[in-house]
Amino acid sequence: MQHLSIFPVLIPLLFGAIMLLPPISRNINYQRVASVIGTLFMLMSTATLLYKVNAEGVQLYALGGWQAPFGIALVADKVSSLMVLLTSFMSFAIMLYAVSGQDKGGAYFHPLFMFQIMGINGAFLTGDIFNLFVFFEVLLIASYALLIHAGGKHKTQATLHYVILNLVGSSLFLFGLGILYGTLGTLNMADMAVKVGQLQGETATLAKTGALLLLVVFGLKAAMLPMHFWLPKTYASASAPVAALFAIMTKVGVYSIFRVYTVIFGEHAGELANIATPWLWPLALLTITIGSIGVFASPGIKTLSANLVIVSSGSLLACAAINSEEATSAALYYMVHSTLASAALFLLADVMSRQRGKAEDRFVRSRPFAQPRLLGFAFAILALALVGMPPLSGFVGKIMILQATQSTTQTMWVWPLILLGSLAALVTFSRAGTTLFWRHSGNATAEAEPAKKLEIAGIALLLLASPLLVLFGGDVSEYTQQAARYLHDIQASAYGLLPGVAQ
């Protein structure tokens, strides 16, 4: 199966395209079946890909047979195959949730969902930086349309901000790419990593400008301060399956930061070595701080989970700033945990708000839930995971991040902020749980809509990941350590991908 690396891009593309054609496009039930089958296929192919990469090493796929650095290459290494598996698992669970009625708000939900997954998978797999831009645009244009799915004033306003910001971001991305191509003469990431060490003087300064412009763009995607203002409103107003899928979008930004500033502008970049680190430090710490303040101030669960996404982005950026193997390994583990947990919280918030009538997801006194035990249990598990309490995966992830700090100064800055962020989440979750489950006015009415079986299955699948990440914690962390070692080893992550180039 030499074509396995491209399956995560091809499967959603084909299914998305087929769903636009009659007779499937006319019947929502056909579309639902096709979507579930499509995401299931993707899950199987990405799991096989991960198994193969783990057994045989990096899979290099030259599109059209044009060899790197001239053609576009897809690179399935341990990092990217983990990320595509995460995307497929998450999209399968979200699709189970969406097919039970959340997809009816507007036309073309299913094809757009598929195209967005295609963009996300492509952005993870590509080894060419211009191709990364193209896949960013694919996932963005699908996300614009998905965000406004089901309509409404709030969505229109949030989408307008989101679209304008991301269009400016795309322009900056292209400016950065133009500068880098002008100075380095290549767009293949491995080739860039090899050539960047030779830059000197004015050319190096120019390349530095381009590289930092890219940091702005990735920071915008990753909700890094001060480019995080769009996130809470956007995520809180999106419909539940869309918001849950968006949980991985900030991770695409963080992943790009890891890939570009570890492999290309890492230790071996000569004059440009570690250029992002001085910027990432203060911004990551401020992002955690502002996210924690946002967590305290959240009036409802959706805003709360959006702010938790900002906190987790900040923690991941702090790992990128520490810039060591242990930190990258911790970041990969934490990325898997936080993506799945925040996606589950977005879905759960939707189920809850549908049972509470006008109070929706706000922390106010309201009528009791129709299914208090089920929802309470799910909420408690999620709260434990997201706060970072033992025995769930949030605890392991946060411990790994805390252990990755290297000097006393780093420990002095990172430990208090991450722990205070957890405290903020703990306080808010306790307050939210108390109000939502124990303070009631009136009685449960018949109009409250109980969660459907598939919805529960989707949320349960995401919830199950958290204890599994702990049970198989040894294997997972060993895998992330190997992935991090690969990313920090320029011999493997750059020279190894270019046949015929010696160090």
Added chain:
Amino acid sequence: MEGLYAFCVGLLTACGIFLALRGRSFSVVIGLTLLSYAVNLFLFASGRLKLNAAAVLGQSEQYSDPLPQALVLTAIVIGFAMTAFVVILAMRARADLGNDHVDGTLPKLPNDTQQKTGGNQ
């Protein structure tokens, strides 16, 4: 030639950024369009500007880099699609929110007496 080219790109970028920072969605869209024009010209120049140099081997003594031209083509297509989307979205926002401010509400100016008097048309 390079100086004039750089000046044009710079001017387009400056106008684009200025307009993108305005409050009304129409000028923001125009700003984004100017910015994407500037980006396209900039990308084109990243392969260096050369005269009498076709991007085909054997046609002339010198040849220019064909890759930026391919990049520009991609960027134009994507930029065009995005502009079309943002125009439709701005119209939808004008209809949904009742005004064309990007925030959805018109900011109140300190000496704004129009609302009290009903304004003089």
